[in-house]
Amino acid sequence: MLGLPDHVSACLFDLDGVLTPTAVIHNKAWTATFNEFLRARGLREFDPVHDYNDYVDGKPRAAGVRDFLESRGISLPEGTPDDPPDAHTVNGLGNRKNDLLLELLRQGGLKPYPSSVTYLQRAQRAGLRRAVVSSSANTLQVITSTGLAGLLEVQVDGVTIRERGLSGKPAPDTFLEAARELGVEPAHAAVFEDALAGVAAGRAGGFFVVGVDRLGGEHTEGLRRSGADVVVPDLGKLLEEES
Template sequence: MLGLPDHVTACLFDLDGVLTPTAVIHNKAWTAMFNEFLKARGQQEFDPVHDYNDYVDGKPREAGVRDFLASRGITLPEGTPDDPPGAETVWGLGNRKNVQVLKLLDEGKLEPYPTSVTYLRKARAAGLRCAVVSSSANTLQVITNTGLDQYLEARVDGVTIRERGLKGKPAPDTFLEAARELGVEPHNAVVFEDALAGVTAGHAGGFYVVGVDRVGGKHADDLARSGADKVVKDIGELLEEQS
């Protein structure tokens, strides 16, 4: 069904890079924030390809900040979620990055990937349960503004992670929580992910994992090594398999 194993009854979609091109916005925001921070310390600029994929993509903001800083040998106080964007703390830098994201979202209308919308519509028509699982605290805003909320029965995101004390990706907690909300077992659900951390999380949770390689095949091997059962360049390829 829809290019998936017959036992699948639910779909768990990552947001950024799977349903919407917000990964591009997040990448720009991380790059701008870190470059400003690194310039003041005379360090090499943030690499929007390798640093983004290796340290921040798919993770909660504070985890991305923490992991990237560690890669540069930088240690900052943890701070708190309420730290202002100007604070020199892990949470402060994360909040500074979020200011950049909101600014970029306000500058232009964000549209979901057309093939992802088609897949969501067909999945719901086929009776599959659907949820969005993202580390972003802006998930509700994005799915509402793009109209994706009409296809999604559950949402586990950055806000959920904080409120319920979940571990973010690459831990499987968020996907397991979404499956619980939908009332399905992990082996009956498929995870759609473009981030290595997300693929690792889905695999660790016992889900069937579809890796989405949005960079023209350059990421396919890494996704497979991280645990993807199948890798596609676009979700629409799964529909083509059924035609």
């Protein structure tokens, strides 16, 4: 059904890069945030391809800040989630990134991938359960503004992670929580992910994993190495394979 194994009865979708192209504006916000920080210290700039994919994509903000800085041998105090965006802390940098992201969202124009909308609609008609699973604390704003909220039954996001004390990707906690809310065993659910950390999380949780590769090249192999059962360039490819 819909290009998935017969035993799958639920679909757990990452948001950024799978349902919407918000990965592009996340990348812009991360690049601007880190480059401002690095330039002030005379350090090499953030690589929006390799650094983004390796250290921040698909992770909660604080984890992304922490992992990237560690890759450069930099240590900052953790701070608190309420730190102002100019604070020299892990949370401060994360909040600076979020402010930039919200400004980019306010500028408008974010649309979901058309094939992802079609896939969600087909999944709904077929009776498959549907959840969005994202590390972003802005998930509700994104799915509401793009008209996806009515096609999704469950939302597990950055707010859920904080409130329930879940570990972010590459830990499987968020996908396991979404499956629990849907009342579906992991073995009967498919995870749709474009990030290496998200694919690893799906594999660790015992899900069938669809890697969504919009980059090509080395990323395809990275998704496979991280545990994707199948890799497609777009969800529309799964619909083509069904027909």
